[in-house]
Amino acid sequence: xxxxxxxxxxxxxxxxxxxxxxxxxxxxxxxxxxxxxxxxxxxxxxxxxxxxxxxxxxxxxxxxxxxxxxxxxxxxxxxxxxxxxxxxxxxxxxxxxxxxxxxxxxxxxxxxxxxx
Numbered sequence: 133x134x135x136x137x138x139x140x141x142x143x144x145x146x147x148x149x150x151x152x153x154x155x156x157x158x159x160x161x162x163x164x165x166x167x168x169x170x171x172x173x174x175x176x177x178x179x180x181x182x183x184x185x186x187x188x189x190x191x192x193x194x195x196x197x198x199x200x201x202x203x204x205x206x207x208x209x210x211x212x213x214x215x216x217x218x219x220x221x222x223x224x225x226x227x228x229x230x231x232x233x234x235x236x237x238x239x240x241x242x243x244x245x246x247x248x
Contacts, residue, residue, distance in 0.1 A: 147206055160196060
């Protein structure tokens with residue numbers, strides 16, 4: 133079993149329940165982890181036998197471009213898109229961080245993690 137992590141995918145997006153968030157946007161950070169049998173890639177040294185990090189990043193960027201009110205919804209869409217691209221044999225984890233959310237008080241970030 134192997135673990136691949138793509139950390140710190142930075143995206144400027146327009147998610148949130150407030151209409152201002154849809155106009156102003158905010159900074160987000162997404163981490164993706166995938167666990168599964170990577171033995172074939174370990175032996176072959178071929179990109180076709182593993183998870184393409186650039187495609188993972190592209191999927192995150194694509195899904196983050198679709199406005200949602202909740203980060204839970206965005207994270208679930210990212211997870212579903214990853215499963216669609218690589219449908220068998222992998223367990224995924226998506227961690228979505230919304231930096232400096234517009235809530236009362238000084239908050240660095242709000243984080244939601246979904247796995248499956």
